[in-house]
Amino acid sequence: MTQTIERPEVEQETRTALRPDLPWQTIVWDDPVNLMTYVSYVFRTHFGFTPDEAERRMLLVHHEGRAVVASGPRESMEAHVEAMHGYGLQATVQRSSG
Known part of the structure; x- marks a missing residue:
């Protein structure tokens, strides 16, 4: 006597960890x-910073050698x-670290 074993349908969930594109x-x-x-x-002129914010970022450039002035899409x-x-x-683009 042959016995048929039915296999229950098992839904396999496939998850892909999508990491959102980090800003530049x-x-x-x-x-x-x-x-x-x-x-x-x-x-102030290009980024529309307030005088205080423009001064703060300029001082970062002066004292630390660099400052992040914008963040967003690469283009x-x-x-x-x-x-x-x-x-x-002097300016460059870099990928945000998170």
């Missing part, structure tokens, strides 16, 4: 050429870097 950052670097007042002016950050180069400032 525009970094402005210190240089020996531009005056601190000019860097603050650029930050936008690359546009900011090009703009900073147009103002004569």
Whole structure:
């Protein structure tokens, strides 16, 4: 006598851990050429920072050698870097660490 064993249907759940795309950052670097007042002016003009915020970020550039001035999609950050180069400032794009 042959016995048929029915296998219950088991739904297998497949989960893919989707890590959201980390934002990119525009970094402005210190240089020996531009005056601190000019860097603050650029930050106010281009990014729309308040005078206090522009001053704070300029001082980060001056004392720490760099400051994050924007964060977002890579294409936008690359546009900011090009703009900073147009103002004569040294800037790069980097991936946010989280």
